[in-house]
Amino acid sequence: MTAGRSLLALPMVLLLLGGAILPLAILVVISFWSVDFDAFELVPGFGLASWREVLGNPTYPYLIGKAVLTGSVTAGLTALAGYPIALSLLRVPQRWKSVALVVLMTPLYTGEIVRIYAWRLVLGTDGLVNGVLLGLHLVQVPVKVILFSPVSTILALVYDELPFMTLALWIALERLDLRLVEAARDLGARPLTAFVRVTLPMTSTGLCAGALAVFALSAGDLQTPNFLGGPTGATALASIDNFFGTAFDWPTASALALSLLFALGIVAAVASLLILRIGGGAVRTRP
Amino acid sequence: MSVLFTRRQTLAGIVGGVSAGLLSVERARAAVAELVWATWDSNAHPEYVEPFRKETGTAIKLSFLSSEDAQFAALKTGSAKDWDVVNPGLNGAWRYIDGKVLRPLDLARIPNRQYLYAPFKDTPKVVGKDGATYAVPYLWGxxxxxxxxxxxxxxxxxATLFDAKYKGQLAMRDYALESIGVAGLYIGIPRDQVFTMDDSQLAEAKKALIAQKPLLRTYWQTIGDLTNLFATNEVTCAFSWRVPYDALKGKMAMGMAKPKAGIFGWCDTFAIPTSTPDDKVAAAHAFGNYLLGPDYAMAIAEIGNYATASSVIRDKLSHDKQEAIFVDDMSVMNSFMWPVAPPNYSAWLKVWNEVKAA
Structure with a gap:
């Protein structure tokens, strides 16, 4: 690439520097400041009180771990659900693929809060699931554990993020030479073996892209756990919101936000390396 | 020395004054098409502000608040520059005044202030150290x-909110100030000491709240959220605002309890942020005056069952309506607790985070 072409990337580089790195740098600085709660002013300086609070109080490592777990479980479940959908989409006739894409993205056209209340209608005490269970006499009283629990939170997150995973897998599958899968089958591989030995490694980049997107979106979701998690809906994001917005304690909020970002970044990097290693030994098609 | 005016001079003065007034209204109409009012979603009925638009030509655009503290933080950090009129709570007004986020009000532009009930008219909580008034109470309950x-x-x-007999039917607000306050009353802290609890009392309140968690169906986020929870039979008892009672009393057997241990009172004020442009200040004062006038008071009494801080329509209401909005016996205000941000509020927030994560 010539130097002239490289300059084309300059605006985006500047945008990234201004839009991502600069705010993070400000958070780092503020995390060492303190607050004068009488005057409601941030006091510049260098102190470790906020970091001691975030790293020393077991509440915050727990909430960060919970965010990692939520992101990981959601990414895993969307991958499990996404592969069959993406494989089905692969077989859709070419002229219908644009329609399939529109249908796939349908959940994203509604706002998050609409989806949340829709889940309440489905999973609630007077909801659809309980209506069916009661109607079939499978239960005598409405089942309450499916709403306002980790189950409802994960279910809604999987539904919300599934399009991102499916789209990434679909694009990867479109580039797969299906003759390799047929060859594996012709040589006696069972469908599951052909998937694990051929399809999975050769679509690992798509899996990695989808998993990263789903992990980041679900680990950082605030409203779904708030409205569907019930008493179990506490998140690191809600605590950060409380510190920033309610307590005006920006240093503690900054330290917690940076800790969460660091933990999510480490886990995402390690997971990406592991996923891409699946594809390390895969047969490569010629371009 | 006495000054006498001829009839012609008087008429000329009246005509001149009226003309100037009309011109100024016309100017205001030309200058301010819209004011953004940061307020609670309970003010969401268009009927509440439509008379003001008809009278002045200025439309009121609502920007809903999630919490009192978020409002303060947004003003303090400059992230709410589009707000022209804000809604500080009476007891938290000092934070806004000390934080220098409000403009001093020109009380001459708010003549309806004369109708304020005495406790609101004389309150020192809206007066800064410089003697200026920065907010005017307009709504309470x-x-x-x-x-x-x-x-x-x-x-x-x-105690009902902590009773295992009602496990899975109870809800508390996801808000440290009120939920920890309720826990304080439950463990026996006198109502005048709840918002100044020391560390050991806070620790006891935290224990009670953690023990309460398995009994709760959920923590409610907005009053619309809680109304929905009642309507769908998810919740049967909650520390609340009166909105679910009013919304559902015709459809369900709803009740409203006022515990003797202490009733959380609230009072909203009207204030103008320092970030409001100069050319909107006159219209913002006119809106504040409207909030203390008869149109808003009547609409919010009839539709929302709320009382304004102004006595302007009290005598025109039926006794039932007076009772419904708590203005039949004004001594009720003496038994209220007025929530106030505690001096150790950050410690309260940390306790609340720990309760939620427990």
Whole structure:
């Protein structure tokens, strides 16, 4: 690439520097400041009180771990659900693929809060699931554990993020030479073996892209756990919101936000390396 | 020395004054098409502000608040520059004044202030150290326990919200100030000391709240959220605002309890942020004056069952309506607790985070 072409990337580089790195740098600085709660002013300086609070109080490592777990479980479940959908989409006739894409993205056209209340209608005490269970006499009283629990939170997150995973897998599958899968089958591989030995490694980049997107979106979701998690809906994001917005304690909020970002970044990097290693030994098609 | 005016001079003065007034209204109409009012979603009925638009030509655009503290933080950090009129709570107004986020008000532009009930008119909580008035109380009420009368034979108290007999039917607000305050009353802290609890009292309140968690169906986020929870039979008793009671009383056997241990009172004020452009200040004052006038008071009494801080329509209401909005006996205000941000509020927030994560 010539130097002239490289300059084309300059605006985006500047945008990234201004839009991502600069705010993070400000958070780092503020995390060492303190607050004068009488005057409601941030006091510049260098102190470790906020970091001691975030790293020393077991509440915050727990909430960060919970965010990692939520992101990981959601990414895993969307991958499990996404592969069959993406494989089905692969077989859709070419002229219908644009329609399939529109249908796939349908959940994203509604706002998050609409989806949340829709889940309440489905999973609630007077909801659809309980209506069916009661109607079939499978239960005598409405089942309450499916709403306002980790189950409802994960279910809604999987539904919300599934399009991102499916789209990434679909694009990867479109580039797969299906003759390799047929060859594996012709040589006696069972469908599951052909998937694990051929399809999975050769679509690992798509899996990695989808998993990263789903992990980041679900680990950082605030409203779904708030409205569907019930008493179990506490998140690191809600605590950060409380510190920033309610307590005006920006240093503690900054330290917690940076800790969460660091933990999510480490886990995402390690997971990406592991996923891409699946594809390390895969047969490569010629371009 | 006496000054006498001829009839011609008087008429000329009246005509001149009226003309100037009309011109200034015309100018205001030309200058301010819209004011953004940061307020609670309970003010969401268009009928509340439509008379003001008709009278002045200035439309009121609502920007809903999630919490008192978020409002303060947004003003303090400059992230709410589009707000022209804000809604500080009476007891938290000092934070806004000390934080220098409000403009001093020109009380001459708010003549309806003369109708304020005495406790609101004389309150020093809206006056800064410089002697200027920065906010005017306009709406008040109480935060009761709302419950289903068909399920609770006796009127609930705060202990009901901690009673294992009602496991899975209870809800608390996801808000440190009120939920820790309720826990303080439950463990026996006198109502005048709840918002100044020391560390050991806070630790006891935290224990009670953690023990309460398995009994809760959820923590409610907005008052619309809680109304929905009652309507769908998810919750039968909650520390609440009165909105679910009013919204559902015709459809369900709703009750409203005012515990003797202490009733959380609230009072909203009207204020103008320092970030409001100069050319909107006159219209913002006119809107503040409107909030203390008869149109807003009548609409919010009839539709929302709320009382304004102004006595302007009190005598025109039926006794039932007066009772419904708590203005039949004004001594009720003496038994209220007025929530106030505690001096150690950050410690309260940390306790609340720990409760939620427990």
């Amino acid at each position: 109480l935060n009761p326990i709302v419950y289903r009368k068909d399920i609770y034979k006796d009127e609930p108290t705060y």
